[in-house]
Amino acid sequence: MRMFVLLLGLLFPLAVAAGEGPAIAKQDWGFDGLHGQYDKATVYRGYQVFTQVCMACHSAKYVSHADLDRAGFTPEEIAALAKSMNLTTTDKLVSGLAPADAQEVYGKVPPDLSVITKARAGLADYTYAVLTGYSDDVEALAHAFPNSEVPAGAYFNTAFAGYAIAMPNPLPNADMVTYTDGTPATVPQMAHDVTVFLQWAAEPELIERKHLGVYVLLFLAIFTLLAYLTKKAIWRDVH
Ligand code: HEC
Numbered sequence: 001m002r003m004f005v006l007l008l009g010l011l012f013p014l015a016v017a018a019g020e021g022p023a024i025a026k027q028d029w030g031f032d033g034l035h036g037q038y039d040k041a042t043v044y045r046g047y048q049v050f051t052q053v054c055m056a057c058h059s060a061k062y063v064s065h066a067d068l069d070r071a072g073f074t075p076e077e078i079a080a081l082a083k084s085m086n087l088t089t090t091d092k093l094v095s096g097l098a099p100a101d102a103q104e105v106y107g108k109v110p111p112d113l114s115v116i117t118k119a120r121a122g123l124a125d126y127t128y129a130v131l132t133g134y135s136d137d138v139e140a141l142a143h144a145f146p147n148s149e150v151p152a153g154a155y156f157n158t159a160f161a162g163y164a165i166a167m168p169n170p171l172p173n174a175d176m177v178t179y180t181d182g183t184p185a186t187v188p189q190m191a192h193d194v195t196v197f198l199q200w201a202a203e204p205e206l207i208e209r210k211h212l213g214v215y216v217l218l219f220l221a222i223f224t225l226l227a228y229l230t231k232k233a234i235w236r237d238v239h
Pocket residue numbers: 049050053054055056057058106108109110111113116120126127130131164165166167168170171194
């Protein structure tokens with residue numbers, strides 16, 4: 001009983017915290033589910049958005065080009081991409097914007113995005129929601145802030161805690177990047193692709209782990225069956 005109360009005490013604040021704040025819509029992700037995959041073309045489009053837009057402010061300091069081999073990139077592709085950014089394949093993706101400068105300009109230091117899709121409640125859905133959460137809906141604005149006034153230096157965002165975010169809309173219009181595979185670079189498309197890229201960055205081993213999980217379950221099923229048959233054989237003559 002004491003254990004139960006303790007557990008409840010631990011879980012309750014979490015439940016409350018998760019219940020607060022903006023609602024985060026669920027999205028369809030190719031990496032979800034047992035048969036989930038990281039689609040190489042999507043990861044590459046997301047890479048384009050990340051390196052051409054997000055990296056102006058954010059780093060992914062645990063991620064390097066070499067890691068792209070786990071998304072199916074060949075060594076030649078990896079070398080060419082790194083070279084096009086004047087990086088070695090093992091250099092991490094570090095923004096040119098110094099934290100002190102960011103603090104001065106935006107009043108906040110942009111967080112490192114290496115594991116952002118794992119670090120927030122709502123996971124990948126949260127990142128997508130923030131990227132697409134900028135709104136000029138007057139009613140929503142009036143609902144979020146008395147007198148419809150967003151705090152100075154911040155922008156109205158329906159997904160961000162407190163509805164005010166220091167990040168200017170990074171994807172304000174279509175075609176912020178030119179996709180080399182011809183996919184139209186709409187705002188939802190770019191937000192989706194860069195979120196897949198960030199999910200891959202945070203959990204490159206996700207797919208392997210899922211497949212391993214399937215094998216473990218299969219093994220357990222077979223093992224249980226064998227154990228059952230053995231038991232039956234051993235007890236056969238005992239009545
Ligand atoms: C002009 C600079 C700038 C650019 C470009 C930019 N960001 Fe940001 N970003 C920020 C700042 C500053 C914050 C901190 C906001 C806050 O805490 O109020 C932030 C916060 C975020 C957050 C919320 C993190 C949290 O704490 O929950 C996410 C997610 C994010 N950025 C993703 C992106 C992605 C993806 C891109 C590229 C499409 C991008 N950002 C481009 C400056 C930028």
